Amino acid sequence: MHLVALTGGIASGKSTVAQRWREQGAVVVDADALAREVVAVGSPVLSEISQRFGAEVVSDDGTLNRSALGALIFGDSDAREALNGITHPAISRLARERFDEAESRDPAAIIVYDIPLLVESGQSLERFKFVVTVEAERHVRVQRLIDHRGMARNEAEGRVASQATSRERRAVADFVIDANASLAETQHRADGVWSAITDRLHPRL
């Protein structure tokens, strides 16, 4: 299986890179999307979250109240670890299923796992042929969260602070994509790394 991990801090530009690679043939499995699937209405994961964090994290229509849960976990590392302990095993199981499905459709597919919390989840990296991290300075990410996601500055800073550091991600990466400059520059750098990956996985004869 040709599995590549794509990580990076919040608002660094992972989705921008993933989209670029998708256009060039990658099969992208998005951990944030899986995290939404595992908390579907009536799911065991949602019920465990409600038992741990209280009924107020579930809205009247039975869906997860994401902002209520976010407010509880982003400033509190014990709460965050408890949430990760509930959600991460289910996310990993689903990811494995998606990788297997993609591989059975096309054994030569390059499957990109877009996972913000690669380092934090402490998972084994052996199954990844390459680990790529997308990096932008802390203040750049905070500003993007304010500009593009309408967050207040303290909320944005809290989210950034709740994650591993760029140095920790770089320590496990085979490639680093610097995403501090323009969007076009990030796309150009993403193309360069994709060429390097495809050349190494599918060398031309």
Ligand SMILES: CC(C)(COP(=O)(O)OP(=O)(O)OC[C@H]1O[C@@H](n2cnc3c(N)ncnc32)[C@H](O)[C@@H]1O)[C@@H](O)C(=O)NCCC(=O)NCCS
């Ligand atoms: C706390 C929740 C409800 C907040 O939802 P919200 O819609 O505001 O954010 P969303 O899910 O779109 O995540 C946005 C970004 O926040 C960061 N983030 C999400 N969860 C975490 C976490 N537990 N620790 C640190 N950063 C996180 C990631 O960079 C992610 O890309 C949600 O993020 C969640 O359920 N998190 C736990 C599951 C998880 O670990 N998801 C990350 C994918 S592995």
Ligand SMILES: Nc1ncnc2c1ncn2[C@@H]1O[C@H](COP(=O)(O)OP(=O)(O)OP(=O)(O)O)[C@@H](O)[C@H]1O
């Ligand atoms: N040079 C750049 N590279 C990448 N994204 C940029 C750049 N300049 C501005 N942006 C914007 O910053 C935001 C980055 O968000 P994106 O969703 O790609 O980040 P992400 O790493 O996937 O975040 P998350 O961890 O929340 O999923 C987007 O709105 C994007 O358009």
